Amino acid sequence: MSQECQRQRVCFLLQVKPEKLAEYRKRHRExxxxxxxxxxxxxxxxxxxxxxxxxxxxxxxxxxxxxxxxSRMATTDVNRRWQAEMAEFFDGVNGSRADEYMVPIPExxxxx
Amino acid sequence: MSQECQRQRVCFLLQVKPEKLAEYRKRHRExxxxxxxxxxxxxxxxxxxxxxxxxxxxxxxxxxxxxxxxSRMATTDVNRRWQAEMAEFFDGVNGSRADEYMVPIPExxxxx
Numbered sequence: 041m042s043q044e045c046q047r048q049r050v051c052f053l054l055q056v057k058p059e060k061l062a063e064y065r066k067r068h069r070e071x072x073x074x075x076x077x078x079x080x081x082x083x084x085x086x087x088x089x090x091x092x093x094x095x096x097x098x099x100x101x102x103x104x105x106x107x108x109x110x111s112r113m114a115t116t117d118v119n120r121r122w123q124a125e126m127a128e129f130f131d132g133v134n135g136s137r138a139d140e141y142m143v144p145i146p147e148x149x150x151x152x
Numbered sequence: 153m154s155q156e157c158q159r160q161r162v163c164f165l166l167q168v169k170p171e172k173l174a175e176y177r178k179r180h181r182e183x184x185x186x187x188x189x190x191x192x193x194x195x196x197x198x199x200x201x202x203x204x205x206x207x208x209x210x211x212x213x214x215x216x217x218x219x220x221x222x223s224r225m226a227t228t229d230v231n232r233r234w235q236a237e238m239a240e241f242f243d244g245v246n247g248s249r250a251d252e253y254m255v256p257i258p259e260x261x262x263x264x
Contacts, residue, residue, distance in 0.1 A: 051202040051210050068261040079263055088212075089261040090163040098163050098257060100200075100212050145210060149180040149201040151191055 047085065047102040049150065052142040055131040056095040064129050065091065074118050082112035095131070099142065110139060159197065159214040161262065164254040167243040168207040176241050177203065186230045194224035207243070211254065222251060 056064050068089060079087065087101040103109040113119045123137035130138045168176050180201060191199060199213040215221040225231045235249035242250045 049200050049212075051200070051212065053204070053208075053210075065260050071261065071263075076263055084263060087261075087263040088161050088163070088259050090257040091260045092165070092257050096165075096257075098165075098210055100161075100163065145202040145204050145208075147200050148177050148203045149183065149199075151183075151188055151196060151199040 046104055048104065048106055049147055050099075050101050050103065050106045051145045051147070052099045053145065054097040054099070054133075054138055054141060056091065056097050056129055057131050058095045060129045061091065061093075061095060067125075067129075072118065072122065075122050078113065078116045078118045082116070083109040084113075106144060110142065113139065158216055160216065160218055161259055162211075162213050162215065162218045163257045163259070164211045165257065166209040166211070166245075166250055166253060168203065168209050168241055169243050170207045172241045173203065173205075173207060179237075179241075184230065184234065187234050190225065190228045190230045194228070195221040196225075218256060222254065225251065 083103045083105070085102045088099070090098040090100070092098075101109075119139070123139055126138055127133065127135060130141075133141050195215045195217070197214045200211070202210040202212070204210075213221075231251070235251055238250055239245065239247060242253075245253050
């Protein structure tokens with residue numbers, strides 16, 4: 041089995057504050073290179089974020105072990121700094137880091 | 153540029169009727185082989201459906217041209233039969249085929 045086949049496909053949802061959509065988009069066109077590198081090193085592959093007009097944010101990522109990928113990011117300094125800047129963009133995270141609210145939605149169908 | 157790089161990543165949302173979640177899951181464990189083959193032939197790759205407990209359905213698919221992939225499916229007899237069976241599962245599609253309501257959500261971030 042190839043490495044790619046062993047990956048989980050993970051989808052999670054977050055809620056961006058409607059008044060912060062434009063700034064959220066801007067920040068994500070300019071994600072720090074060291075943040076991108078840290079995600080890759082922590083096993084985040086083919087990672088996309090999709091943002092609906094009302095602020096619903098859909099995350100999709102492929103990884104061998106999502107909880108492990110989250111945990112590895114949590115140990116990095118760059119993630120701490122990134123999540124600190126991002127916290128104010130989200131509704132429903134109670135002032136915490138958004139990555140603590142990335143709860144996987146069950147996959148019910150897959151076609152390779 | 154590889155073929156994979158030329159693919160768009162598309163996310164869309166639909167709403168499954170809460171009283172039909174269990175049956176929806178069951179049907180998607182048993183998608184007809186000819187429906188799977190038709191999707192592949194029409195250019196649907198790495199296609200996943202994720203279903204939240206409240207019925208929110210998140211679709212993720214990679215394809216070179218999403219409108220083309222939808223159009224190609226629309227010409228197939230198997231899709232007509234499949235969508236006819238699926239129509240009753242969805243809210244908000246006004247009795248139409250759900251695939252006419254697959255509106256892409258803008259992607260705001262991607263990490264390969």
